[in-house]
Amino acid sequence: MSKKVVVIGSTNVDKVLNVDKYALPGETLAVENHQESHGGGKGANQAIAAARSGADTTFITKLGDDEDAKFMIEGFKKDGMNIDSVITTQARQTGQAYITVDSTGQNSIYVYGGANMSMTPADVDQHEDAIKNADRAIAQLEIPVPTIIEAFKIAKKNEVQTILNPAPAKKLPEELLQLTDIITPNETEAEALTGIKVIDDDSMMKNAEYFFKLGIRMVIITVGDKGSFYATPASHAFIPAFKVKAVDTTAAGDTFIGALASRLDLNSANIRDAMLYANHASSLTVQVAGAQNSIPYEKDVLDVISKTSKTKEAIEKEKKQAAEYAAAQVPNHIVLGLGSGSTAAYFVKAINERIKKEGLDIQCVATSVGTEKLAESLGMPMLDVNTIDRVDLTVDGADAVDDKLNGIKGGGAALLFEKLVATMSDKNIWIVDSTKYHKTLAGQKLPVEVIPFGGMGVFRYLNEAGYKPEFRFRDDGDILQTDSGNYLIDITIPDDADLAKLAHNLKNYTGVVEHGLFLNICDQLIIGGDKVRVIDRPKEETKK
Template sequence: MNDTPHAFDVCVLGSFMKDLVAQAPRRPQPGETLRGSGFREFLGGKGVNQAVAAARAGARTAMIGRLGTDRHGDEFAEMLAAEKIDTSQVQRDPTAGTGVGLPVVEPGGGNSIIIVPRANDAVSPADIDAAATLISSSKVLLVQLELPFETVLAALHTARSHGVTTILNPAPYLPLPADIAEFVDVIIPNEVEAEQLTGLRCDDDKAEQIARLLADSLARQAAVVTLGSRGAVLASGGATSFIAPYAVEAVDSTGAGDAFCGALAARLAAGDSLWQAATFASAAGALATTKHGAVPAMPYAHEIRRA
């Protein structure tokens, strides 16, 4: 286990994306111009969403990443300071702009997203070396796949060498190496990513099988497969548990998975069992769908407990 004094509960290695969100009746067809019904700008990116989710869930949180020196980067820096998230390892890149995301949100909250990583693609293993003390002094490292994969692997290796609990949200999907389980304690895919990782369709009668397969092949401790409005399935130690969904009126699902991951990391750092943490995270994910945007939708601990 990690004997270093814990400066932070959760360290998030991840992306920054300024979301430019269009609301539309449906996705446009190739070559089609479609009139939208609304437009909003939000701060987002899987990494920063999860960091804010962890912080609002009560965790002392730090982030590793890279911003441009543009106005979007300034907005992120101000927000992180307001959320009391440590930014000592968030670099400002003068040669690349801050990442942008372009979600299209349909009635009912469904969304599809194009991302343009920009400065996020410049986060390198050298940045992980510089952040080794930060990682080793955290209880949990949470990573996703919006940054270069070699950088994510470097962070997982660093965390493993210091006994830090590691959580991988494999989004967006990439094929994972066979030895990834050596460095990942908990893997949290959604149902689409679970299908891509296993080749099995993630319908209700296969969800538990898929979760067990992922827990056995891609993680040291557990897999949690999130199923949207159908809840989640937790597989650990050869057993599976169904995490019941929370009934809400969804308006935008953009940040739901990130709320789940950040909240789960926060509760694991606080000492909860995996089942307790996943139950808490399920409520957080559901609440995130009740508001527009990503960062603005991340719920606070008192809201989650009330749910």
């Protein structure tokens, strides 16, 4: 049954300008695109997101008596929203937002409140029925706070769930927070309200506890492209985002909230599924320029969820096919290096079956703590890497491989140990699914392992060099540490990168322990599929 959602909030017409980069103070830059107009406003965005995801949506908003208002109302009608509670005033123009978006998809926004800021508690009172007949009411901070308080008072009186999106960030009266059931700040907004900086799982929990003391039942903190965190007094978890190439993040947060409101049960029993749906919706939004035109419909989100599920099954099948093919080729009487990651795990299980079934004399060396635990749990004969000088063969996975058999490893945070074993090996075989094979490594994420002490210095160097660095975090929001206790910074390989030069520069920068570029190491690539593909490195090419 569709959720009945009422949104009390702002409507803006967004004036959007796309630029390559932001101008510095006093700098003038030429741009290739003219400014475009799109529907926007946090309230309107959230209402549209809820409606497009199947919620029975009513919107309480205030518009000017102008062409922008007519433009917006037509859009509301097309999305099947109830617009009986849209208020018109001749005293103010419809709200406007001036948005600049750079080439990475990041945005800066300046808002003229207009009619939004003339919305009064009396306006809300005139549409009390729209609130009391809903399942949940959503509000943001682009309308006056006293108006939101009045709306939430009506909601609480009628046992309607209240969701507050405290954006734009500002200090709020406790009266409003005490009327809120669910609060949905991003990390910046959470800090503005609580004074607690969001840096990891522990700090997000401390933020949640601050809100719990005010009577708020659920806290959801969105953390950009990393994902979102939820907490109730009984449970909490971090739900990772889906990795996509962002074009414009303008309406991502609003899409998340509207989509979540369309899916979340009133008792919140399905919170994980609802947040996963909302994450999928947001991932679609950021791939399209603009605000409301980028908000996906329910069918689009469900299609992506369905395709993702099917794709995952197909990929896992290819991983297993590659692993089993490689296991069948392993000779007897050798020291075998066992790689790390999900594809390598299939290989470990497959070669273990051969060892036991055929009584093979194979001793193994692990490239990560995780692989070692798996192998030991299977009863495989293991060697300490410090007791040997060489490895006959290592079979490992890879995150990306180009047509020269150069690759990237480290997605599983084991790149240092993987490279140590690989360089000790007489032969290296990589096993991958078909999504990992590329013509070039340009544009791929490359992990760089750094020591924690001074890690920010390395981050600044990588940022200044244009590599778009990002620290790697665990699913619970804490910073990820490798098996050797170091941090990982993921960078993006430029289109024109000289891989050998990049590898040299990274390796020689103080604070860098190792990087995930594996150049001239792979001797044979096995790509899974119904017909397994095997690619050998040309014999004339020697390892460096």
